[in-house]
Amino acid sequence: MSDERPADLGRPEGARAPAGYGTGPGVITPDGCPVDFYALLSPGREPEIVHAAATSPAASILELGSGTGRVTAALTALGHRVVAVDESPEMLAHITTAKTVCARIEDLALGERFDLVLLASHLINVPDEAGRQELLRCCARHVLGAGCVVIEQHAPEWFAAAEETGSESNGIAFRLRGISRPAPDLLSATVEYQVGDRLWTQSFTALRLGEDRLRRTLADAGLAFDRYLTDDRSWLRAVPIGPGPAGPAGQDQRT
Numbered sequence: 001m002s003d004e005r006p007a008d009l010g011r012p013e014g015a016r017a018p019a020g021y022g023t024g025p026g027v028i029t030p031d032g033c034p035v036d037f038y039a040l041l042s043p044g045r046e047p048e049i050v051h052a053a054a055t056s057p058a059a060s061i062l063e064l065g066s067g068t069g070r071v072t073a074a075l076t077a078l079g080h081r082v083v084a085v086d087e088s089p090e091m092l093a094h095i096t097t098a099k100t101v102c103a104r105i106e107d108l109a110l111g112e113r114f115d116l117v118l119l120a121s122h123l124i125n126v127p128d129e130a131g132r133q134e135l136l137r138c139c140a141r142h143v144l145g146a147g148c149v150v151i152e153q154h155a156p157e158w159f160a161a162a163e164e165t166g167s168e169s170n171g172i173a174f175r176l177r178g179i180s181r182p183a184p185d186l187l188s189a190t191v192e193y194q195v196g197d198r199l200w201t202q203s204f205t206a207l208r209l210g211e212d213r214l215r216r217t218l219a220d221a222g223l224a225f226d227r228y229l230t231d232d233r234s235w236l237r238a239v240p241i242g243p244g245p246a247g248p249a250g251q252d253q254r255t
């Protein structure tokens with residue numbers, strides 16, 4: 001039996017698309033991320049990109065979808081106070097340098113605003129526009145008026161360029177396979193991660209955000225595109241347009 005789940009493009013209007021699907025040893029998050037695998041990864045260029053985009057060197061940061069804190073730890077080492085949010089308690093259990101909140105981003109209402117809200121890991125590329133709005137509205141209701149939102153998307157060029165490949169780094173073999181383009185601007189694929197005899201797969205469908213769609217979807221959430229932070233346009237900075245939408249009613253959800 002195949003471990004790949006085809007993109008469900010015929011789902012009823014209003015129903016949320018699952019962001020991903022994963023297999024392999026240990027706990028797998030609802031969007032398909034293998035916890036044990038993410039715990040092995042080191043921070044790459046992300047902390048420096050975020051730090052450079054901040055309004056001050058000690059900016060407070062709300063990190064959405066923090067996972068095991070791969071980036072969190074580096075941001076706190078750079079001098080930021082970070083609140084790390086993830087829906088997976090198993091992911092958050094790895095974080096030791098920041099306050100953690102176990103919640104769905106869509107439901108988050110901390111009653112506090114931050115200098116910088118971070119939405120990385122291509123979460124913005126979810127195919128479903130309503131789902132993307134919920135993520136961005138969370139950013140908007142948690143960012144200070146003079147603050148910024150830093151977002152990582154799949155580089156727009158990647159959607160046409162992506163091909164089945166394999167590579168190895170630090171004992172981890174990466175393979176991208178099963179690529180399909182089920183509709184314009186949509187790409188479905190499976191990533192394989194292998195470490196020794198442990199093999200994880202993560203299948204996903206991502207929507208390309210062209211310039212117009214990106215600006216429109218940000219504006220709908222009360223955010224304005226500010227600038228790209230990398231030449232490949234995979235990292236960008238947005239700023240709030242107004243005071244931001246009110247969050248879902250509720251108490252501070254910190255754990």
Ligand SMILES: C[S@@+](CC[C@H](N)C(=O)[O-])C[C@H]1O[C@@H](n2cnc3c(N)ncnc32)[C@H](O)[C@@H]1O
Binds near residue numbers: 029033071085088104
């Ligand atoms: C690809 S992992 C990346 C983790 C981390 N940002 C990193 O770069 O190492 C995505 C993380 O986002 C979390 N996540 C995805 N969608 C979420 C949602 N709607 N609410 C809360 N957490 C979410 C997953 O549980 C997972 O830990």
